Amino acid sequence: MQTTLRPKRSPSRMETAFEVAVSVFLWVFRIVLVVIVVVGSFMTISSGKFSLETWVDLVVNGAVQGGIYALVALGYTMVYGIMRMINFAHGEIFMIGIFSGYFAAVILDDLGLLNGNLFTSIFSFALMLIIAATVSTLVALAVERVAYRPLRNSPRLVLFISAIGASFFLQYTVSGLVGPGIFRYPSIEILDEKIGLPILSALNLSWLDVVVIGSALAMMAALYMFVMRSKIGTAIRAVSEDKQTAALMGIDVNRAIVTTFAVGAAMAGAAGVLYGLVWGQVQFFTGFIPGIKAFTAAVLGGIGNIPGAMVGGFVLGEAESVGALLIIDGLGVPSPSQLKDVIAFTILVAVLMFRPQGILGERLSRSRA
Amino acid sequence: MTATSETQTLNRDLSAWKQVLIVGLLFGGLALYVTLVGIVGTFEDLDIIEKVITLGQAILLLTAIGAGYVAAGRAPDGAINAILGSAIAGFMAGAALSLLILIGPVIDLRDFLPNASPQLYDLIAGIDILGIEDAKWKGQTFPVSFWFPAVVGIGLGALGGLLTLLPRHARVLIILGVGALVFMGLFAGILRSPMLQNGATADVARELFASNGLRIPGVVLILGIVIMVYLVHVLLRPAQRYRALPRKTQRHPAVVIPAGAFFLLVVLMLPLGFTGFIPSVIALIALFALMGLGLNITLGLAGLLDLGFVAFFAVGAYTVGLLTSTGEFGIAQWPFWLAIPFAILVAMAFGAFLGLPILGIRGDYLAIATLGFGEIIAILARSDLLKGVIGGPRGILDIPKPIEVPPGDPLSGPNQIYYISLVFIVIIAFVAYRLRESRLGRAWVAMREDEDVAEALGINLVQTKTLAYMLGAAFAGLGGAVFAALFGSIIASSININVSILVVTVIIIGGSGSIPGVVLGAVFIIGLPELFRESVAEYRFLLYGIALILVMRWRPEGLMPSKVGRQELHQEDLPMEGEGGAPPGESGAATPDAPAASTSGEA
DSSP, X not given: OOOOOOOOOOTTSOOOHHXXXXXXXXXXXXXXXXXXXXXHHHHHHHHTOSOHHHHHHHHHHHHHXXXXXXXXXXXXXXXXXXXXXXXXXXXXXXHHHHHHHHHHHHHHHHTTOTTSOHHHHHHHHHHXXXXXXXXXXXXXXXXXXXXXXXXXXXXXXXXXXXHHHHHHHHHHHHHHHHOSSOEEOOOOHHHHSBOOXXXXXXGTOBHHHHHHHHHHHHHHHHHHHHHHHXXXXXXXXXXXXXXXXXXXXXXXXXXXXXXXXXXXXXXXXXXXHHHHHHHOEEOTTTTHHHHHHHHHHHHHHOTTOHHHHHHHHHHHHHHHHHHIIIIIGGGTOSSGGGGHHHHHHHHHHHHHHHOXXXXXXXXXXXXXX | OOHHHHHHHHXXXXXXXXXXXXXXXXXXXXXXXXHHTTHHHHGGGSEEETTTEEXXXXXXXXXXXXXXXXXXXXXXXXXXXXXXXXXXXXXXXXXXXXXXXXXXXXXXXGGTOTTOOHHXXXXXXXXXXXXXXXXXXXXXXXXXXTTHHHHHHHHHHHHHHHHHHSOHHXXXXXXXXXXXXXXXXXXXXXXXXXXXXXXXHHHHHHHHBOSSSBOHHHHHHHHHHHHHHHHHXXXXXXXXXXXXXXXXXXXXXXXXXXXXXXXXXXXXXXXXXOOTTHHHHHHHHHHHHHXXXXXXXXXXXXXXXXXXXXXXXXXXXXXXXXXXXXXXXXXXXXXXXXXXXXHHHHHHHHHHHHHHHHTTXXXXXXXXXXXXXXXXXXXXXXXXTTHHHHOGGGOBOOOOOSSOOOTTSTTXXXXXXXXXXXXXXXXXXXXXXXXXXXXXXXXXXXXXXXXXXXXXXTOOHHHHHHHHHHHHHHHHHHHHHHHHHHHSOBOGGGSSHHHXXXXXXXXXXXXXXXXXXXXXXXXXXXXXXXXXXXXXXXXXXXXXXXXXXXXXXXXXXOSSOOHHHHHHHTOTTSOOGGGTOOOHHHHHHXXXXXXXXXXXXXX
8 A cells, every 4th residue: 555645634724615515415414324224224123014034034145145245246356456446347257157057057957967866966066166167267367368458557447448348248248149038047956945953943044045155155265265375365465465566576466466367256156156046047137236236245345355355245235135124114115125226335335435445444445546 | 590590480480370370269269259149140131242241241251361361460471371371260260160060960059059050050051152952951960061161261361361461552452442341231221211212313222222231333333432532542642751740730711611511511401311210310329429428528527437327317307207298297297498407407416416425436436336326216216116206117108399390390200309419419519618628627637637636736626526427417417308308208227227338438439528529439339239220239238348348458548539638548658547656757667567468468
């Protein structure tokens, strides 16, 4: 981090009327947000409309969704950390992971492996993860090579617009290749069964929930170890801190950047399989909105910060899942689940406004203007 | 010659051949891509030259020729090597398709890739050209002519290589001629229909153009025109020694005034010369030029990338809808002209309301935050929450036309929208032009260049940004209002992210900050795909994506930039923001990955 030139605002400086108006407005905005949250929650809870089981279900769903967001958010946060760019096409990399998993699943299903027996199902699941991660990684590396690397020294907006272009290119390439329809994900039946263990039965968990949360956590732990312990992980962190000094220390900057893209894409690809299994369908623009939400998760946790992305993912998942019912339903809004996405985007805006450094991160979004 | 220098030459040749193979592989991938993504199959319906060649075939042929052309430049020195290299690359490009044909009967790819259809196999195996009628694809038949694309690829690749060996003028002429043929072939049908209306031109039109593609006389004529124009261009070019002199920018009024008057006349008469769906395309182009000019203030002048344009567009559209609609949700039944100022004001108020909280954030974050706003508004538009007010997914119907005229009047239908947009374009262009030279405009430019320095110079960032954002929002609202009037209704599904992306693309491709650039961008981005509605519609966003990447890579200032924009974006050796902001002197030389990036960029 270099120091910014921006002068510290001294309290003695006279504030103009406009600045006063702005800060009043922002305070009103904060208060309204808090009032909405508190009133909505209070009304919902006091109405007693929903049973404890509903809330438990929602929390579990939120954790499942959050694990997927967290995995995708890792890609955003790592690429941001090392290149200071928002990889707008990352949601599409995720979508390609969903599709690769889908095709792998269809073939495995045809071969009778997907739902053969316990062993073949586990094998199929692992194979789907590996295939999706591989395909996503290859695509991400191609995108990096074609759309980002030549622009590495360009102004930030140029790079960002190129990323938007890459995003649309990938979406409509997939639409052209496989068709624009909705594809139904084959399900792995043993995963849909509920867990019958006496302690866990209150949580009403299915094996799928456990597998999704568990594999998300395992992948995050592996990634964390990779970044903190391995040599190339250290190089990635060094380049994130200071590219030029890292290069002077003999670190291959290019290799660190490419590895970052590859690792982020592998996480997103694997997350795609989990998403497909949870939601059961996929279409060519499926990745777009979850991509933006995962970015929200990265910002929420503190962009550039790996544990932050994980925390942000889970917090966002819970906020969406529980918040939709807890806050919006209490306000008497018809069909609150329609407004689920509004929560995520409001969180994004609110975090950028009031705590741009996120839960755990540095204050990157306002510095380096 | 010593042994070592021989080894060096050998090594160099080897690496050159390796490059040729890589080119072949890449173009093979490209051939597979255009085939499987469906571009070739879809564009089979568009003839370039009637019954001779379709656009789909032309794309495949050009891929192989391109492989040869590129490979010839990579091959070791010498004409023989160039031809050999280009033939190899052309062969590889074709062989990729041969492989596809061979795989076809073994694995039915259609489960995953619906474009890998029998018709496509027939096409790339050249069944019709070879006349092997009984070999028509039945799904099981062995592909007798699987060798066809590979063999044709050799010839076409060599052709591409030959092209590089031709003298410069001949090469440029051939490329221009092919380009003109493809372009005119696509427009033949569109040019033909208005010409048929008129007795004098009808015969000419029938002679030159088919309803789909060119006729042979048309081809000859176009090639003739290209050669003539090129010759005139070359002959009239000032001699080498004069070319370095500064261009005379002041044009003579005797030329400017008639040319300007003619241009004005064309612009004013444009939609009257066409029938069918073309006037509505023209109206749509004008509408997007209008919106592009509005966003241009935010993006081009102030440098704020706003991906939430659709939010204000929606506000404007729904305001006009509510105020003027004679249907279910109308509240006032006002005339359009009375509603317009309100639409603009409400959109501006939304701009301030949404802008104030987030304008402190940096560029790309701002883009994502505005994208979030756009999505929030789109979700609200189709939600049950506001269904009672703005109609939910079905939206607001029965929005009256701004000017009520009897049918058949020149102002009926989309034409009046065209003229209304034209008036607003002039107003916005004037506002933008005046603003650019004003104190505020200079503050925007300063802020776009460097926020910290701008703030140090006493510019209030939030205030300046808010003004830019509000103005952009106002014009977005205006665009939405005109949009509502154009279609006579607003349905919630037309409020989506694509509107924002389209407008941003119009500006970026056209040239951000430049008024003619935005108009040009609207013609390219909105006009061209709309003209080929059915066939191109599926691929327009694909093409936009490619266009955005290419423009960012080679011409980040856009096709027709303002003078300033061009200078700003071509200071390659200055350090850029993302690099940590070291002083220019230090990092210009020391940026570690700059050499690596630039060499790999050329590869």
